[in-house]
Amino acid sequence: MKIGIISFAHMHAVSYAEHLSHHPDVELTAIWDEDIERGSKMAERFHCKYYSNLTSFLETNIDAVVICSENVNHKQHVIEAAKMKKHILCEKPISTEVNDAKEMIRVCEEEGVILQVAFPVRFVPAVEKVREVVQSGALGEIVAIQATNHGQMPGGWFIEKEKSGGGAAVDHIVHVMDLIRWIKKDEVKQVYAELDTRFYDIAVEDCGIVTLELESGTIVTIDPSWSRPSTFPTWGDVKMEIVGTNGTISLDAFKQHLVLFNDREKRVQHIGWGDDMDLGLINDFVDCVKHKREPSITGEDGLRTLEVVQAAYESNKLKQAVTLTRI
Amino acid sequence: MTRIAVVGTGTMAALHVEEWLHVKGCEVVALVGRTEQHLSNLAAKYHVKGFFDLEEALRQVEIDVVDICVPTHLHEEVVGIACMAKKAIICEKPLAISSALAKKMVEQCAEYQVPLYVGHVLRFSPEYVEAREQVLSGAIGKPGIMRLSRKGPYPKGRDDWYKDEAKSGGVVLDLAIHDIDWLRWTFGEVERVMAKQIKRENLDYALITLRFQSGVICHLDVSWGAKSFVSSFELAGSNGMITYQSNDHVPIVIEMFNEEKEDQERVAVPSYIVRDTPLKKQLQHFMDCIENNESPIVTAMDAVSAIYVAECIIESMKSGKPVEFYKGGILN
Numbered sequence: 066m067k068i069g070i071i072s073f074a075h076m077h078a079v080s081y082a083e084h085l086s087h088h089p090d091v092e093l094t095a096i097w098d099e100d101i102e103r104g105s106k107m108a109e110r111f112h113c114k115y116y117s118n119l120t121s122f123l124e125t126n127i128d129a130v131v132i133c134s135e136n137v138n139h140k141q142h143v144i145e146a147a148k149m150k151k152h153i154l155c156e157k158p159i160s161t162e163v164n165d166a167k168e169m170i171r172v173c174e175e176e177g178v179i180l181q182v183a184f185p186v187r188f189v190p191a192v193e194k195v196r197e198v199v200q201s202g203a204l205g206e207i208v209a210i211q212a213t214n215h216g217q218m219p220g221g222w223f224i225e226k227e228k229s230g231g232g233a234a235v236d237h238i239v240h241v242m243d244l245i246r247w248i249k250k251d252e253v254k255q256v257y258a259e260l261d262t263r264f265y266d267i268a269v270e271d272c273g274i275v276t277l278e279l280e281s282g283t284i285v286t287i288d289p290s291w292s293r294p295s296t297f298p299t300w301g302d303v304k305m306e307i308v309g310t311n312g313t314i315s316l317d318a319f320k321q322h323l324v325l326f327n328d329r330e331k332r333v334q335h336i337g338w339g340d341d342m343d344l345g346l347i348n349d350f351v352d353c354v355k356h357k358r359e360p361s362i363t364g365e366d367g368l369r370t371l372e373v374v375q376a377a378y379e380s381n382k383l384k385q386a387v388t389l390t391r392i
Numbered sequence: 393m394t395r396i397a398v399v400g401t402g403t404m405a406a407l408h409v410e411e412w413l414h415v416k417g418c419e420v421v422a423l424v425g426r427t428e429q430h431l432s433n434l435a436a437k438y439h440v441k442g443f444f445d446l447e448e449a450l451r452q453v454e455i456d457v458v459d460i461c462v463p464t465h466l467h468e469e470v471v472g473i474a475c476m477a478k479k480a481i482i483c484e485k486p487l488a489i490s491s492a493l494a495k496k497m498v499e500q501c502a503e504y505q506v507p508l509y510v511g512h513v514l515r516f517s518p519e520y521v522e523a524r525e526q527v528l529s530g531a532i533g534k535p536g537i538m539r540l541s542r543k544g545p546y547p548k549g550r551d552d553w554y555k556d557e558a559k560s561g562g563v564v565l566d567l568a569i570h571d572i573d574w575l576r577w578t579f580g581e582v583e584r585v586m587a588k589q590i591k592r593e594n595l596d597y598a599l600i601t602l603r604f605q606s607g608v609i610c611h612l613d614v615s616w617g618a619k620s621f622v623s624s625f626e627l628a629g630s631n632g633m634i635t636y637q638s639n640d641h642v643p644i645v646i647e648m649f650n651e652e653k654e655d656q657e658r659v660a661v662p663s664y665i666v667r668d669t670p671l672k673k674q675l676q677h678f679m680d681c682i683e684n685n686e687s688p689i690v691t692a693m694d695a696v697s698a699i700y701v702a703e704c705i706i707e708s709m710k711s712g713k714p715v716e717f718y719k720g721g722i723l724n
Contacts (some may be wrong), residue, residue: 094659171577208519208590208592208595208597209588209590209597209599211599211611213539239502255712257586257601257714259584259586259601259603259609261536261607261609262632263535263536263608263609263629264534264536264629264630265630271536272536272537272609272628273537273609274537274601274609274611276586276587276588276599276601278712281532284588284589284590284599285599286588286599286601286611286613288537288539288611290536290537290628292536292537292628292633293628293633294628294632294633296630296632297633308590308595308615308617309595310592310593310595319572352430382696384584384716385713385714386586386712386713386714
């Protein structure tokens with residue numbers, strides 16, 4: 066199977082490209098990038114052809130594309146790829162606007178191509194285990210969840226609203242929101258958010274707390290803040306505490322790490338040794354394309370998480386709780 | 393020698409009586425309780441005279457300070473008696489079941505010119521004191537977002553009084569009040585709160601967001617229903633972050649082989665090892681204040697304000713809406 070990559074704007078593209086190029090059933094044949102220098106460099110690194118023209122790229126005989134462009138460009142790239150009958154793995158968030166996400170899903174359906182959204186954290190074995198335990202009913206009724214997806218401030222286009230659609234809320238609500246929906250098989254009923262820019266002199270929010278109530282009545286908070294200092298030993302975290310009527314399960318998705326006291330860089334660093342979640346995601350996507358099956362993470366999964374982000378912005382503006390309307 | 397009457401014979405009263413032994417210049421001269429067995433046990437252990445009611449104790453023994461360790465809903469009555477008798481008052485937190493009542497008690501104490509000290513013990517806990525000083529000295533830069541957590545087993549008070557919100561106020565008024573007071577002490581006044589709560593048999597769990605007037609955002613979670621006690625905080629700002637988790641800073645761990653053997657002596661070490669416990673420091677501070685007629689680092693109005701914040705949190709949990717603090721109102 067031949068696969069191409071649309072843009073290396075998002076740094077995850079490098080990791081995806083690595084895994085694609087090592088996959089026995091995959092040939093990474095083409096890269097398109099708006100940035101000629103970045104694109105050619107990556108094409109050289111992964112031994113494939115660079116295209117500066119998106120139409121020529123999509124006219125090649127690739128079966129699928131991985132889209133890692135800036136958030137705001139996801140819509141255009143997904144729709145163009147779908148119209149050329151390419152299966153799609155799209156970096157999260159699916160889009161920056163709920164209506165755009167709906168259109169993307171519709172076009173992919175019409176064209177009969179797979180649209181998978183990249184929520185790699187689902188492929189952390191400990192996360193799978195948490196889902197198994199929760200769904201087994203061993204914890205009883207799940208009544209409360211508190212989750213964090215902290216990070217360091219990423220900079221670059223992530224803090225340019227016209228490219229990213231927003232700051233920490235856009236970047237970090239969706240991962241844990243997806244996990245909660247996936248683990249709990251539940252949807253969001255009500256959203257409240259306090260968002261602010263308190264850490265950096267930037268034009269998007271860098272911290273906040275989102276409070277949710279799910280359809281089942283489960284109460285949830287999500288902390289998506291870019292609050293990790295630059296000296297923090299790793300990029301951030303994904304943590305969850307899930308409270309049931311019979312017990313509690315706590316997850317630290319990246320707890321499997323060594324601690325390196327690095328004198329050369331004058332800092333302490335975490336060196337992860339757990340299973341590579343990006344590899345799990347890529348393997349799943351390739352398998353999905355190969356067997357033409359329903360993706361394990363659908364466009365709708367992307368849409369539902371984006372609805373929460375949009376409601377969080379609305380709530381923060383109104384200083385009121387917002388009831389979610391799903392269409 | 394300052395003479396103290398401890399009112400109550402529960403867990404907190406027992407802790408207070410023990411700590412009073414280590415506070416300079418004072419002596420517990422009376423213990424007041426309603427349950428005969430608990431009263432006689434505690435009185436015998438510390439060789440103190442026991443009484444069934446405070447008024448009787450005040451008639452029979454010379455008392456300077458009344459130390460109140462009874463369930464929250466009974467504070468008002470005991471404060472009233474101590475006021476009439478013109479005795480200095482130390483009262484466990486929360487001062488009262490509502491801010492209106494707490495304010496009335498403060499006013500009553502002022503009227504009778506009786507000093508009132510409320511035990512918000514985090515102000516004497518070295519990890520919280522140090523963290524606050526670091527924040528105020530600029531160690532984390534501009535304060536951004538805070539996460540605090542406090543969890544413990546469902547408390548088993550006498551007659552299950554903790555379960556009755558009319559008596560204890562539940563997990564927010566009884567437990568979150570610690571962090572609320574520390575947060576106000578460190579970050580100033582609250583502007584808005586949003587909170588959600590889950591209540592089940594033996595589980596009282598709350599997720600709280602506080603927005604301060606300074607802009608600081610704080611996430612506070614509290615639980616009655618955890619297996620063991622644990623508290624933690626993470627204070628993040630523009631130039632750094634301070635973290636603490638009570639389980640991560642235990643200096644001694646003892647593991648005995650064959651502990652199940654009955655003939656082997658059990659070795660128990662506390663997890664929190666300090667020369668002076670926070671409670672002792674608190675009682676000593678109140679003692680010093682009484683002696684020198686000084687105002688304490690935690691005023692009675694601080695105690696009222698913390699209750700007011702807790703009330704707003706509870707209101708938000710009930711209404712499902714954020715609650716804005718208004719200027720004026722009960723606190724002015």
